[in-house]
Amino acid sequence: AQTVTQSQPEMSVQEAETVTLSCTYDTSESDYYLFWYKQPPSRQMILVIRQEAYKQQNATENRFSVNFQKAAKSFSLKISDSQLGDAAMYFCAYRTQGGSEKLVFGKGTKLTVNP
Amino acid sequence: EAGVAQSPRYKIIEKRQSVAFWCNPISGHATLYWYQQILGQGPKLLIQFQNNGVVDDSQLPKDRFSAERLKGVDSTLKIQPAKLEDSAVYLCASSLGDHSGSARKTQYFGPGTRLLVL
Numbered sequence: 466a467q468t469v470t471q472s473q474p475e476m477s478v479q480e481a482e483t484v485t486l487s488c489t490y491d492t493s494e495s496d497y498y499l500f501w502y503k504q505p506p507s508r509q510m511i512l513v514i515r516q517e518a519y520k521q522q523n524a525t526e527n528r529f530s531v532n533f534q535k536a537a538k539s540f541s542l543k544i545s546d547s548q549l550g551d552a553a554m555y556f557c558a559y560r561t562q563g564g565s566e567k568l569v570f571g572k573g574t575k576l577t578v579n580p
Numbered sequence: 581e582a583g584v585a586q587s588p589r590y591k592i593i594e595k596r597q598s599v600a601f602w603c604n605p606i607s608g609h610a611t612l613y614w615y616q617q618i619l620g621q622g623p624k625l626l627i628q629f630q631n632n633g634v635v636d637d638s639q640l641p642k643d644r645f646s647a648e649r650l651k652g653v654d655s656t657l658k659i660q661p662a663k664l665e666d667s668a669v670y671l672c673a674s675s676l677g678d679h680s681g682s683a684r685k686t687q688y689f690g691p692g693t694r695l696l697v698l
Contacts, residue, residue, distance in 0.1 A: 469622075498685075502689075507691065508617075508669050508671075508691065508692045508694065509689060509690070509691045509692065510623070510671060510673070510689035511689075512686060512687075512688070515686065556622050556623075558622070560685075566611075566628075566685060567613070567625040567628060567636060568613075568615075568623070568625065568687060570622025570623050570624070571622050572620070572621055572622050573621075573622055
């Protein structure tokens with residue numbers, strides 16, 4: 466079974482600076498997808514960024530980028546120019562290609578942004 | 581485009597009572613998911629529907645949980661009888677669900693229903 470591990474329960478960053486959130490996963494599959502979701506106190510899960518495993522190029526969405534290391538099964542999220550609105554729980558998630566295609570989530574990292 | 585709608589947003593019940601949650605997915609989304617998120621953990625899939633058929637319910641506690649999506653659009657999740665450990669946020673998500681590309685399978689989440697069982 467696939468597992469997702471987020472080893473940092475909490476992180477903090479100063480406004481305007483850069484922070485990296487770590488995620489590792491375990492799978493025997495070669496084709497899959499990885500996601501970072503943001504969950505503010507409202508509890509709604511918001512998609513931040515998506516990476517297809519077959520793509521070597523790291524995904525980027527404005528201030529958010531990933532470092533995808535397939536061999537190491539590592540998928541970290543970098544947030545540049547951190548803003549107060551970035552404060553939230555961040556969840557790393559894995560999705561299989563085919564089958565039920567359910568999302569398997571890590572336990573999350575709570576990000577605090579200090580003014 | 582309207583997002584995934586869920587109701588109620590909050591519910592407090594006593595153990596052994598029953599409760600039902602409702603979800604209306606994004607228009608045109610064939611696949612609907614129910615996740616349970618216990619405090620301090622990531623969401624865990626309870627059940628997945630493709631149109632009105634069940635794709636995966638392997639982690640649904642079928643002795644007390646049931647779900648349906650009769651017309652392939654909105655869905656209800658029921659707990660009867662509730663236990664203390666059912667206190668959680670119940671998240672509904674939907675996706676287009678076809679096979680034409682990963683972007684079309686991206687799951688979009690509703691605001692969730694926060695359940696407290698006393």
